[in-house]
Amino acid sequence: MSMNEIVKKLLFIEIIKGLALTLRVFMKGLLDPFSEKKTIVTRRYPKEKRPAAMGFRGLHALVRNPATGEAKCVGCGLCAAICPSRCIYIYTSEGTEHQKVVDRYEIEVLRCVYCAFCVEACPYGAVVLTPHYEYADYSREPFYMTKEKLLQNWDRFMGEKGYDYFDSFWNPGTGHFKGYEGQAVFRGKRKTEQVDEKKTDTGGESA
């Protein structure tokens, strides 16, 4: 161990350096909180919401067919078959026109593991996981999704943008991996230009 290192250790140079950085960033944010180059990564969560990334797996919804206004689901049961936690229940029967009618389509959300296998298995693109993630509640009942609730989820959380959902689900583009504005990202010590660019883009703090 060289003399230099011993001195550094005795005088806590490295620790002071680190604290200085913390202080600098803290002061920067304190003095200019609304600058373009955001430096604060802490969000004031309930007031300020994080946008979900494309393909985010949040609350479930059944796709509404714009032509009929009904669910697209035909009740083939492939989602229930693939579901690893067995939380999808489908009950069908014969309708008045001898067509197949989905009477009940139910998801026990508390048991779901958000693998999105159901979305992958569906041959009609009838079930999705919406970007909605704020659905904590005090009882179990609201987590039992019936067909009507699932269709409402579509209207509330997907609606028009839902039609882009499957594009981004099946053919994710580069942009889908970029993350959102202000996302705190740990990108390691790669010194390539691209990483540097990203760093400036997002303005996030990285080590």
Next chain:
Amino acid sequence: MIELTIDGKLIQAEKGSTILQIAKANNIKIPHLCWDRRLKPYGGCRLCLVEVEGQRKLLAACSTPAENGMVIKTDTPVLRKARKTVLELLLVHHPLDCPICDKAGECDLQDLAYQYGPSEGRFYAERKHDPEATSPLIERNPNRCILCGRCVRVCWEHQGVGAINLIGRGFNTKISPAFEETLDCEFCGQCVDACPVGALGTKPYKYRARAWFLESTDTICPYCSVGCTLTLDLREGKILRVRGMDGVGVNEGDLCGKGRFGFDFIYSEGRLTKPLLRKNGEFQEVDWEEALYYIAERLRDIKETHGPEKIGAIGSARTTLEDDIMLARFFREVLGSDNIDSSARLGYAWALKGMEDTLGIKSNPVSLNSPIGKEVVLVLESDITSTHPIFGLKFLEAMHEGTEVIVVDPRKTKLARRGNRWLRNRPGTITPFLYGITHLAMKEGVHLKKDITAEGLDELEDGLREYTPGKVSELTGIDEDLFREVALRFINAESRLLTLTLGAAENQKGLETIHAAANLLMLLGEGPEALQIPSDYSNTYGAWLAGLRPLSGGKDLYGMLYTPGSLKALYVMGEDPLVTMPDAGTIEENLKDLELLIVQDIRLSETGKLAHVVLPASSWAEKEGSFINSQGIRQMLPKVVSTTGDSIADWKIFRNIARVMGHDLGTVEFSQLKEEAGKIVPEEGTRKWRFIPPEWEGLARTTEEYPILMVTGNIMQHSGSLSVMSKSLSHVLSDAFVQISPEDAGRFRIGDGEFIEITSPKGTVYIKARVSDEIPEGMLFVPLHFAHARVNLLTEVSRDGKALLTPVRIGPRKGNGGSPAG
């Protein structure tokens, strides 16, 4: 024996079997769609192609007989390519609606397409979009059909119906009933099981669940005494459909309409959920405790004041063996009464008695395969394909293998249509017909065994002297020469079989018929195996063996139901005497006189409506148990679904009443009872043969006032009073009817579907007429199952087991008002 190599494996096989059969027997998989074990090779689907060394072309394994020294390969690149092409061609027109199709997940075509198929076909054509054809129970989707013809061939070759066929040619070929009308067949559903794709399905299952949601359990059919194994497919504890599994059970995968569609009686709306107690003339729902204490108290009272011989019980032919044992034990051990009987008394008991009188045997279980390999089979005034459908199929199978099936029946039954010969006799004259053959055998049977040691031969000969072919022809209405020919054919055959049914619902055969049949067989040197009489219902034979009959001088069914004042209390378990037993008027009067009538059933039956207490019992599939079928095989039934309401198993009810009455029957759990039931063995007889002289009196002859003979019986879709609870079976037949010949319809000015009035010396009923050429002139055929028709008000009961055809007069119904019940 021949030797051949399949996929490098040296195999020995029987000569004459096909490559596919040998491969199947040796666990070598060859794909196929149109082949079925039960049918002749068809070679239509071309998927079972195999390579045979030295053959330039690929051969269809299903229709190529194996030869000695063949070297066969079942899986090569060439074969894969050929099969792939076949599948591609099949899929050109096949709709890709697997997400909707009920067959998805268990579809042969789907599986093969996954195994061989390319993800994209090379051929494009318009996919078919014909409308679906619906019928009461069977759904046909012509688009999904791949024209393998399995349904057509099962229907015709195996089932003997021929309701559908291939129509058109080329791309326009389709499967359809005649003239593309709505399917109207016997609804056995065998075609549905045969279909390799989703072109045929059952209505109750349509769009109900996907194949992978189902769990399967095997159980035994509750209807007839064949005792078929049903594969129940359940979803979340509810039975959705029934299938027959190839090679499973005594039926080896064949099922009839009752077994396949009749399971839903357990979901009938009329099921009892709570005990009912009559208070101030009205039924009130009470809990078990109140009902049991009431029963215990009343039974104790009646036993003390009138004695145990005034208490009687009627068991059921459809409850499990264990239930029957508990009923018998409860009555014998707790109440000390031997007045126990079941509906077997009216039918099967006479068959057993007849065989004991003559052949000296106390039980004669049938063998389902008995017709196969016989030279001549004689079916005596019995519609076996309706009452015991799977046993009936064996007659058709035997016929295909060269047996001559001769049917003697006034009704044009399926066997009459499909059998080799059909003699139309007058109703109820099967006994003189048998006498005639016996007479002929004595006179002309030069081959007869000389050493007949059985007693009574001389009396028989004396008695039969008058039954010359001419006389028999006069009595039965069969042409004399034809009779002589058939009789001699039967007498001179190498091996022969006589079969008839003797059910509680039938009134044209009786004890004397059994005697006559046994006489004939003994004279020809045949043993009991040549006389096949199946018992009625799923556990008729079991109830008999379990002791549901007076064993030490108690009153039998006649003594209990038809003798006024013989009883003060009656316990009826799972039986509806008012509907299923003859002379319902007398029964009703006697039941109304009772101080206590306890009815234990799964629904509020007609008898239950007269009861003081009605107890809800668990039905088939809701409790464990066993049935003894007509072959004498005890088959276990698992508990498959949960019980309805508060109902509990019949045996538990007896255990509980005994407990309330302060007796411990010692049986707490089912396992104890199961062990007890396992010890039941059929009784052996003396096996001493004896001829019974003729005793036929030509009973119930028509008079001028009552010119027509009414025959009662079971039909294809219904048996007993259980099947009318089934929604599916009621889709096919829901209303009572009487079959009448076109001649009589013309004579009495009756139109098809009109209500007619039938009057017998006992009473009058109104019932819908169906004009049918299945019935000869001077005869009516009425099924007994429909409670509202009350046909049994007309019939009579014969205490000595004689056949009692009911003479009636008919006429169009006057006016339109009034209830249809008489």
